[in-house]
Amino acid sequence: MTLHSRLAGGLATAGLAAFAALPAWAQGAASAPAASTTPALIKAPTPEQALAMINKGDTTWMLISSALVLMMSVPALALFYGGLVRTKNMLSVLMQVLMIVSVASLVWVGWGYSLAFTSGGDNHFVGGLGKAFLRGVDATTVAATFSNNVYIPEYAYIVFQMTFACITPALIVGAFAERIKFTPLILFVVAWLTLVYFPIAHCVWYWAGPDYLPDAPTDGGYLWALGALDFAGGTVVHINAGIAGLVGCLIVGPRVGYKAEPMPPHSLTMTMIGASLLWVGWFGFNAGSNLEANGVTGVAFINTFVATAAAAVAWAVIEQVRHGKPSLLGAASGAVAGLVAITPASGYAHPGTAIILGFVTSGVCFFFVTTVKNKLGYDDSLDVFGVHCIGGIVGALGTAIVADPALGGQGFFDYTQFPAVAGSYDMGAQLVTQARAVLLTLAWSGAVSAILFSILKFTTGLRPVRDVELEGLDINEHGERAYNI
């Protein structure tokens, strides 16, 4: 799901697969000016030709990855967040995550996929409505990958991207957990997906595909065309949701009793289960974002493993030094911060640089979650900003460094050529591009979220009344309790 990338090896494999799958045209193509034994690639294949360029292994991997990413929302994120709130609000968090995932998937097939992943023509900020309600999509339509002449079924691509649209708004609820009205939250999610998530996803991830871009070099999202690298969603998912969470918690206001009374997590056991399932699911998120099952998928997979481990170790060590005791919540927070940071870099980094990225991220996130939050006094209940936005920024900027082939990174591919060739990498310029992508996401998501939350605050209201909040959202908003003993 990134922009420029991928291996020449992948290209060759693609050609072979296509050759085996469709001998008739492959022979025709090979009789072109073929100077080598490698079958020639087809530029701008017809839909029928593209359909024959689907590989069962890729398709299988994408469907498994999609299921893994759904598991990150329910139950992983729900349990991770749920364990961190007080008993009286446990069920509200579970319900919020479950409903956001369900609503987001409906919005996605309604207009989300079309707005995010169809061409906007001269508009490079959002797509069109040509595929609204999945019009024109069927079992024979395809979606491009990062290799010339390799395709996956469009439904597999839609469902994979759908899981991202489901988890991103669910991340936001942690920022104002324990004090939000349910229905306005769901209204916010629908509006935020439409006005923020789909446009940002389009800006970062939409492009014509490697076989069509050479003939239509401007057919890509704004940030994609700039050359911003975001392998699996550092900007689109984590910075996007993180800044929306910060804005939300500022507009909603702190919990009653914040800083005056203890608000310890009610079950770190649940949080541990959730964090662990997040880690497992994240292999689908990051390695699945390669859209194929090949060597780079392996790169993303191992980076997702080791950056996370490094960040968990780093957070525990920092706590050991600062407080004399390493806490489970700290290690789990570090693991999530590491997962967030490696997300944009997962398919570009070397495992060695991924580990360093994990170490650095834990230090920065620890500082924000403990020191900055306390200094500024905002009540980001579950540290959505401190972990997801800050971790996402560290990862997005760090991607410029770790992607450098001089450091063992993957670099990027120039897809305006056919077939794609490796681009010449300039770390400094890439860092500037990454910063622009971060700033645009912060500005757009921050501003639109502020408007949306403000409108809801003065119409439906965002907060339950004080007594409801004190008694807990579970019994008052949902009419049930998480635990009946």
Place this chain on the structure above:
Amino acid sequence: MKLVIAIIKPFKLDEVREALSTLGVQGMTVTEVKGFGRQKGQTEIYRGAEYSTNMVPKIKVEVACATDLAPRVVEAIGHAANTGAIGDGKIFVLDIDQAVRIRTGETDETAL
């Protein structure tokens, strides 16, 4: 008849129960409680948010026994629950006016 109420450290419950069993005590009631005494609370840190909990988790044990057994019950609990550290808890002894075994209707010492 006496009611012996002991507030003890939670991890001492098993030793207290064993000590009372050897005395022939037939039953006891146990409750998880929180409170404070001379023992200072513990400090908990969650992602940098420090909570000093002045209410410390304890176990409350209630034992009803014959008056002449009460001193030995007190001694057994005091011995079993003792760690020598602050926060070991306290023992209170109260008079019981009446006792009834619900199933049979037996009263007083035969009901214990």
